[in-house]
Amino acid sequence: MASKVRFSKYQGAGNDFILVDNRNNSFNRADEALVKNLCDRRFGIGADGLMLLQNKENYDFEMIYYNADGREGSMCGNGGRCIVAFAHDLGIITDNTAFLAVDGIHHASLSSDLVNLQMIDVSEFGRDGDAYILQTGSPHYVSFVTNLKEKNVFQDGFSIRNNTTYAKEGINVNFIEKEEDGYFLRTFERGVEDETYACGTGATAAAMAVALQADLQGDINIPIRVLGGQLYVSFHKDGHHFTEVFLKGPAQFVFEGIF
Ligand SMILES: N[C@H](CCC[C@H](N)C(=O)O)C(=O)O
Numbered sequence: 001m002a003s004k005v006r007f008s009k010y011q012g013a014g015n016d017f018i019l020v021d022n023r024n025n026s027f028n029r030a031d032e033a034l035v036k037n038l039c040d041r042r043f044g045i046g047a048d049g050l051m052l053l054q055n056k057e058n059y060d061f062e063m064i065y066y067n068a069d070g071r072e073g074s075m076c077g078n079g080g081r082c083i084v085a086f087a088h089d090l091g092i093i094t095d096n097t098a099f100l101a102v103d104g105i106h107h108a109s110l111s112s113d114l115v116n117l118q119m120i121d122v123s124e125f126g127r128d129g130d131a132y133i134l135q136t137g138s139p140h141y142v143s144f145v146t147n148l149k150e151k152n153v154f155q156d157g158f159s160i161r162n163n164t165t166y167a168k169e170g171i172n173v174n175f176i177e178k179e180e181d182g183y184f185l186r187t188f189e190r191g192v193e194d195e196t197y198a199c200g201t202g203a204t205a206a207a208m209a210v211a212l213q214a215d216l217q218g219d220i221n222i223p224i225r226v227l228g229g230q231l232y233v234s235f236h237k238d239g240h241h242f243t244e245v246f247l248k249g250p251a252q253f254v255f256e257g258i259f
Contacts, residue, residue, distance in 0.1 A: 009254040012078035014197025014228015019086045022052040036070030063101040067191025075103040075137025077200020077247045081115035084108045085251040103137040116248040123241050132209035139171045140205035148177040153195045157188020176206045182223030197228030207233035
């Protein structure tokens with residue numbers, strides 16, 4: 001019988017995660033089948049991903065991220081915001097932090113349930129037809145569309161994610177549409193292999209694509225509405241160089257339990 005492990009469920013704009021305080025290193029990090037089962041929305045707790053919070057010298061903590069398919073993943077922006085809220089709720093931090101994730105160090109600040117997470121700098125981008133390809137801690141394909149409300153994001157995202165260009169490594173597929181005061185974004189997520197209610201690294205990539213498309217320069221703040229709520233991406237853009245990149249949005253505790 002597996003040992004009992006306490007978990008907490010958090011969600012950031014509807015992107016939802018299982019969080020485990022693994023400072024005692026009791027979780028078997030190689031057990032991808034367990035992670036997949038826990039993330040299963042019928043036979044497990046259900047989540048888009050699972051994160052381990054671990055001790056790390058010179059940092060408040062380390063974030064280990066797994067996609068719902070059970071495999072250790074690249075950076076998760078909404079997950080990063082949720083693990084900051086988790087660390088606060090565990091009493092590890094107060095309202096500022098510096099933690100280590102797979103793409104390096106991240107600073108973050110929180111006030112009530114809003115977490116503002118610094119993301120990595122970005123200095124290059126690719127094109128695939130009209131789409132932008134950006135690496136914001138995870139790989140993203142960003143396409144500008146109209147009538148996004150009606151789009152079959154699963155079908156269209158699935159076909160791009162599995163085409164000959166992206167099938168091997170996978171890619172997260174983002175569809176973005178200009179609206180009254182900002183942008184509306186829907187994302188098909190690699191490793192979830194489905195549309196999620198929000199994607200933080202995706203919102204970051206989409207905001208950068210907006211700035212590239214409109215040739216914006218300087219300090220920029222772009223509101224990104226997603227199915228699960230409202231995110232805000234800000235950065236300083238100088239040519240193709242994006243620095244001071246921040247992803248701000250809600251990160252809320254949902255429930256805790258033991259598995
Ligand atoms: N599915 C992504 C990782 C999580 C990204 C997303 N949940 C976010 O908030 O950034 C990938 O495998 O590239």
